[in-house]
Amino acid sequence: MNTGGYPHLGSWGPRARIDCQAISHNLAWLRRRVASAGTQPVPRIWAVIKANAYGHGLAHAVAALQNADGLAVSDPHDAYHVRSLGWGGPLLLLSACGLEVDTLADPALGELHVVIDDEYQLALLEASRLTGRGLHVWLRYAGRLGSHGLRDPAYGRAYARLQSLQRAGILAQVGHLHHYASAEDPDALRQERSEFAALVGHHPGPCNTGNSAALCGAAPEALDDRTQWLRCGLLLFGASALPGVTGADLGLRPAMSLQAPLLAVRHIRAGQTVGYGESFRTQRDTYIGVVGVGYSHGIPRSLWQHGRLLAGHGGRPVPAAGRVAMDTLTVDLGPDAPEQPGDVMTLWGQTAGGAHLPVETVAAACSTIAAELLTSLTARVPLQADS
Amino acid sequence: MNTGGYPHLGSWGPRARIDCQAISHNLAWLRRRVASAGTQPVPRIWAVIKANAYGHGLAHAVAALQNADGLAVSDPHDAYHVRSLGWGGPLLLLSACGLEVDTLADPALGELHVVIDDEYQLALLEASRLTGRGLHVWLRYAGRLGSHGLRDPAYGRAYARLQSLQRAGILAQVGHLHHYASAEDPDALRQERSEFAALVGHHPGPCNTGNSAALCGAAPEALDDRTQWLRCGLLLFGASALPGVTGADLGLRPAMSLQAPLLAVRHIRAGQTVGYGESFRTQRDTYIGVVGVGYSHGIPRSLWQHGRLLAGHGGRPVPAAGRVAMDTLTVDLGPDAPEQPGDVMTLWGQTAGGAHLPVETVAAACSTIAAELLTSLTARVPLQADS
Numbered sequence: 001m002n003t004g005g006y007p008h009l010g011s012w013g014p015r016a017r018i019d020c021q022a023i024s025h026n027l028a029w030l031r032r033r034v035a036s037a038g039t040q041p042v043p044r045i046w047a048v049i050k051a052n053a054y055g056h057g058l059a060h061a062v063a064a065l066q067n068a069d070g071l072a073v074s075d076p077h078d079a080y081h082v083r084s085l086g087w088g089g090p091l092l093l094l095s096a097c098g099l100e101v102d103t104l105a106d107p108a109l110g111e112l113h114v115v116i117d118d119e120y121q122l123a124l125l126e127a128s129r130l131t132g133r134g135l136h137v138w139l140r141y142a143g144r145l146g147s148h149g150l151r152d153p154a155y156g157r158a159y160a161r162l163q164s165l166q167r168a169g170i171l172a173q174v175g176h177l178h179h180y181a182s183a184e185d186p187d188a189l190r191q192e193r194s195e196f197a198a199l200v201g202h203h204p205g206p207c208n209t210g211n212s213a214a215l216c217g218a219a220p221e222a223l224d225d226r227t228q229w230l231r232c233g234l235l236l237f238g239a240s241a242l243p244g245v246t247g248a249d250l251g252l253r254p255a256m257s258l259q260a261p262l263l264a265v266r267h268i269r270a271g272q273t274v275g276y277g278e279s280f281r282t283q284r285d286t287y288i289g290v291v292g293v294g295y296s297h298g299i300p301r302s303l304w305q306h307g308r309l310l311a312g313h314g315g316r317p318v319p320a321a322g323r324v325a326m327d328t329l330t331v332d333l334g335p336d337a338p339e340q341p342g343d344v345m346t347l348w349g350q351t352a353g354g355a356h357l358p359v360e361t362v363a364a365a366c367s368t369i370a371a372e373l374l375t376s377l378t379a380r381v382p383l384q385a386d387s
Numbered sequence: 388m389n390t391g392g393y394p395h396l397g398s399w400g401p402r403a404r405i406d407c408q409a410i411s412h413n414l415a416w417l418r419r420r421v422a423s424a425g426t427q428p429v430p431r432i433w434a435v436i437k438a439n440a441y442g443h444g445l446a447h448a449v450a451a452l453q454n455a456d457g458l459a460v461s462d463p464h465d466a467y468h469v470r471s472l473g474w475g476g477p478l479l480l481l482s483a484c485g486l487e488v489d490t491l492a493d494p495a496l497g498e499l500h501v502v503i504d505d506e507y508q509l510a511l512l513e514a515s516r517l518t519g520r521g522l523h524v525w526l527r528y529a530g531r532l533g534s535h536g537l538r539d540p541a542y543g544r545a546y547a548r549l550q551s552l553q554r555a556g557i558l559a560q561v562g563h564l565h566h567y568a569s570a571e572d573p574d575a576l577r578q579e580r581s582e583f584a585a586l587v588g589h590h591p592g593p594c595n596t597g598n599s600a601a602l603c604g605a606a607p608e609a610l611d612d613r614t615q616w617l618r619c620g621l622l623l624f625g626a627s628a629l630p631g632v633t634g635a636d637l638g639l640r641p642a643m644s645l646q647a648p649l650l651a652v653r654h655i656r657a658g659q660t661v662g663y664g665e666s667f668r669t670q671r672d673t674y675i676g677v678v679g680v681g682y683s684h685g686i687p688r689s690l691w692q693h694g695r696l697l698a699g700h701g702g703r704p705v706p707a708a709g710r711v712a713m714d715t716l717t718v719d720l721g722p723d724a725p726e727q728p729g730d731v732m733t734l735w736g737q738t739a740g741g742a743h744l745p746v747e748t749v750a751a752a753c754s755t756i757a758a759e760l761l762t763s764l765t766a767r768v769p770l771q772a773d774s
Contacts, residue, residue, distance in 0.1 A: 012485035013462065051683035051713050052767065074714050075400065095714075097650040097679070097728075098399035118651060120728070146661035147653065147677050147709065147717045181665050188665070263484040264505060266534065274533035278568050278575070290534050292484070296438035296762035298685070301755050322534065326438050326762060327461050327482075330534045341484075341507070368688050375683035375713060379766035380439065 013327075014260035014293040016377060017349070018056050019386045022253035023064035026236045029251055030215065031067075034230060039223040044069035046092050046208075048233030050078070055374040056237055056255055057383045062087050064255075065236070070113070072231055076103050083109060090136075092231075095148075096121045101128045104135060115140050115177055117148045122158055130170050137162055138177035138208050141199055144192055145181040152199060159203050175206040175228065183213035184242050193222060200226070213241035216250060239359050239370040246358040254359065256374060257349025258381070260293035262311070264341055265333065274330055275322020279304070287337040289318070291345045294327040298377035299347065304329065306365040308357070310346040311339050315355025348373065400714075401647035401680040403764060404736070405443050406773045409640035410451035413623045416638055417602065418454075421617060426610040431456035433479050433595075435620030437465070442761040443624055443642055444770045449474050452623070457500070459618055463490050470496060477523075479618075482535075483508040488515045491522060502527050502564055504535045509545055517557050524549055525564035525595050528586055531579055532568040539586060546590050562593040562615065570600035571629050580609060587613070600628035603637060626746050626757040633745040641746065643761060644736025645768070647680035649698070651728055652720065661717055662709020666691070674724040676705070678732045681714040685764035686734065691716065693752040695744070697733040698726050702742025735760065 027047060035042050047068035053061030058078065062085040065071065070090035073079050076099060079091055092113040093099065101124060104114065113136040116122055125137070139159055140149030150158055162174040178196045182188035200207060210230035223230075234240075238247040238254035247254060266288050274280040274288055282288075291309065295301050307320040309331055316339075321332035333339055344352070348359040359370045366373070414434060422429050434455035440448030445465065449472040452458065457477035460466050463486060466478055479500040480486065488511060491501065500523040503509055512524070526546055527536030537545055549561040565583045569575035587594060597617035610617075621627075625634040625641035634641060655675050661667040669675075678696065682688050694707040696718055703726075708719035720726055731739070735746040746757045753760070 012482070055683075095399075095650075097677070098648070118653070120651075142653075144660045144665050145663070146655055146659055147675055147712075147715070148651070181660065181663055185664075261485070263482075264507075264535070266505070266529075268533055272533055273531045273568065276532070276568055277572075278531050288534055290484070295759045296442075298763050298765065300687070301759050325534075326758060328534070371713060372682045372688050376685050376763065376765055378685065378763055 012261060012263055012292045013380060014258060014297050014347070015382050015384050016055070017257045017259060017384055017386055018060045019253065019255050019257070020060050020064040021386075022238055022255040023056070023061060023236055024067070026238055026247075026252045026255070027065060027067055030232055030235060033215065034223075037223050039225060039227065041225070043210075043223060043227045043230045046070045046072040046229055046231040047236055048072040048094070048231050049082070050074040050094060050233065051375040054233060054237045054371065055377055058082060059085055060383065060385050070229070072233075079103075079109055079112075092138075096124075099124075101130075104128060105130055105133055107133075112136065113138060116158070116162070118150065119154075119158065122161055125165060125170070126161065128170070132169070134172040135170070136173045136175075137165075137171050138175050140177045140179065141196055143178055143181060143195060144188075145179050148179065149177075152202070155199065156202065159205075173206070175208055176200050176203065177208040180209075180211055180214055183211050183217070186217060189214060189217065211241070216240055216242045216245065234371055237374060239374065241369070241371075246360045248356060248358055254349045254356065256359070257351075258293075258347040258377070259344050259349075260291050260347065262289050262339055262341055262343040262345050263292045263328065264290040265337060265339060266290070275304070276325065277323055280322035280330070280332070282332070284335060286335050287333040288321060289331045289333045289337070289339060289345070291329050291331060292327070293347060294325045294329055296326045296378065297381050299324060299329065300366045300368065300373075302366045302368075303362070307362060308365070310351050310355050310357050312343045312345075313351055313353040315346060315351035315353055315357070317357075399648060399650055399679045400767060401645060401684050401734070402769050402771050403442070404644040404646060404771055404773055405447045406640065406642050406644070407447050407451040408773075409625055409642040410443070410448060410623055411454070413625055413634075413639045413642070414452060414454055417619055417622060420602065421610075424610050426612060426614065428612070430610060430614045430617045433457045433459040433616055433618040434623055435459040435481070435618050436469070437461040437481060437620065438762040441620060441624045441758065442764055445469060446472055447770065447772055457616070459620075466490075466496055466499075479525075483511075486511075488517075491515060492517055492520055494520075499523065500525060503545070503549070505537065506541070506545065509548055512552060512557070513548065515557070519556070521559040522557075523560045523562075524552075524558050525562050527564045527566065528583055530565055530568060530582060531575075532566050535566065536564075539589070542586065543589065546592075560593070562595055563587050563590065564595045567596075567598055567601055570598050570604070573604060576601060576604065598628070603627055603629045603632065621758055624761060626761065628756070628758075633747045635743060635745055641736045641743065643746070644738075645680075645734040645764070646731050646736075647678050647734065649676050649726055649728055649730040649732050650679045650715065651677040652724060652726060653677070662691070663712060664710055667709035667717070667719075669719070671722060673722050674720040674726075675708060676718045676720045676724070676726060676732070678716050678718060679714070680734060681712045681716055683713045683765065684768050686711060686716065687753045687755065687760075689753045689755075690749070694749060695752070697738050697742050697744050699730045699732075700738055700740040702733060702738035702740055702744070704744075
């Protein structure tokens with residue numbers, strides 16, 4: 001039943017619209033970029049879909065990434081989930097922490113690659129009697145990230161033990177994995193690469209490297225014929241990991257648009273306060289919009305001081321006004337606001353009319369990174385694939 | 388199959404342990420505090436369980452709050468959910484935004500109270516022909532929060548229209564609702580109350596007020612015989628809304644403990660870096676612990692600069708070290724670390740050995756409030772009721 005005067009809002013909470021075609025587009029973009037480096041053979045691409053595919057939903061991501069060479073997850077449960085979604089290609093488990101031999105041995109997981117970080121995990125492999133499983137193992141170099149992996153001489157000893165397992169037919173392949181600490185900084189990236197190159201100079205075998213920040217920058221040019229695989233996550237969802245550069249600047253398409261309804265439009269007199277802590281005081285008569293999204297949906301409270309939203313299909317930019325509350329936030333629509341309750345407000349991504357607010361811009365306004373915004377929406381935000 | 392050397396971690400991700408008895412304890416604490424004010428009749432208590440019961444799970448909260456006088460939710464879907472969980476008492480819908488007459492008229496919702504914020508919603512009520520439904524309506528005073536509700540003279544006109552609906556038998560009761568903007572500041576709270584008292588001085592009827600910050604402070608002393616209901620949310624979950632005061636300081640018990648396993652313990656030499664951006668550099672040889680929780684679980688990245696965790700059952704405090712990553716964070720366990728992989732790390736709440744890290748302390752380290760931490764955990768964090 002619709003009722004006189006009050007708009008039918010459908011839902012009064014936010015939703016995250018997922019554009020699966022954008023994810024496919026971004027993978028194709030990445031393939032072209034990697035191919036353009038001219039390395040032979042062209043490195044294969046692990047599409048990293050950890051953290052529920054950077055918040056976009058595993059099912060959406062798996063459907064959109066059928067052309068990836070492999071999918072990389074961090075959680076053994078996600079490995080089973082991805083297989084249940086019909087993915088038949090290689091699968092990379094980014095951490096062997098907590099992993100059990102039953103999982104490694106399970107033929108239901110198909111072509112399985114695992115990352116080994118330490119001697120505990122190595123001992124697990126050695127005790128596993130996985131003959132015939134065809135497991136692929138990547139030994140992680142600790143590098144500057146420091147929290148995972150090994151460095152020489154322990155790295156060399158562990159690699160030699162893995163090579164023994166390969167010779168014994170327990171492993172199908174052994175290689176080297178590097179996870180950059182500072183790929184958004186060209187100088188730091190160059191140093192990290194040079195340290196890794198020095199390490200693998202002592203040990204044969206393929207390499208597995210890259211991340212979104214490195215692939216936005218100079219990475220393809222630095223590839224060599226030992227780079228068998230490149231890993232990439234954030235870029236596939238249309239966001240850049242480089243400061244001051246958006247995915248759109250690079251030719252990527254944003255895969256998530258976070259939207260919420262305008263619940264109410266209220267006239268406020270000059271000098272009145274809005275929000276907890278009387279945190280916003282109007283300088284003029286204006287209209288305040290109440291938007292149906294708040295910090296309990298995963299929007300940082302820190303958004304309010306520098307954040308903007310896009311109003312309506314046209315995407316008129318309007319500033320946040322007053323502290324973000326649990327279920328709502330408020331914007332200053334201005335004295336001539338054309339917006340009405342029921343209008344769609346866009347927190348990041350694209351409006352129906354094609355306006356775009358990059359998630360990277362919103363992240364900067366919240367003093368954080370796009371990956372935090374994308375991955376930390378709560379269960380109260382439904383994901384809805386664009387048709 | 389357990390394996391030589393590597394601990395069985397069960398799950399390598401975090402979980403939020405929910406102590407339902409603590410929620411019941413906190414409600415009893417609040418009842419005593421309200422009764423001690425000596426007002427007759429003693430105001431009744433709305434237990435506010437918006438945002439999935441401040442992140443604790445509606446089912447846990449409804450089970451623990453059977454002694455509340457009423458339950459308050461913000462979302463019509465939650466109203467139905469609470470009824471499906473067996474709650475038979477009064478139910479308060481904190482916002483009529485997007486509400487439809489079908490919902491208001493539905494006898495399955497039992498004794499229903501709704502908050503009216505504007506003339507749109509009033510017109511909906513007038514058009515609704517809800518005779519016999521026995522709906523209770525609270526008109527919201529805009530006050531200093533500004534984003535919801537009305538102020539005189541519009542408030543008075545709306546109240547008169549509601550009184551007409553009551554006389555016509557369409558509404559069972561009409562009253563006044565106030566939502567404080569700055570209850571944590573005693574001077575601001577006094578002013579807000581005085582403005583509300585001036586407003587309701589012109590209009591008869593019961594009042595519905597209070598919030599956790601006001602109830603931690605001087606609120607009970609300020610009650611009068613028109614205060615029929617007090618609303619309280621955060622306090623019931625054991626957290627304080629007052630700066631520098633924890634729920635435990637007040638005699639409350641924390642209802643949520645967020646824990647994650649220690650995935651790995653790594654020796655790091657003096658001068659080596661840890662974390663993205665090489666954000667932590669050790670000053671000495673030490674052990675770094677990798678903890679299975681990160682920003683994709685809803686932990687703010689901002690935790691790393693000033694945050695601490697409690698290690699093991701005993702709860703040894705250890706500082707965060709290096710930027711929080713998507714699935715993990717790192718702590719400096721020190722050169723004599725007794726911890727082992729598989730040990731439980733507590734991000735807030737209580738350890739098995741009774742040590743306690745207040746969520747308010749963690750929130751301060753992240754430059755935010757306890758309510759944001761509690762309500763913004765993602766679906767990747769299972770809630771587990773203590774037995």
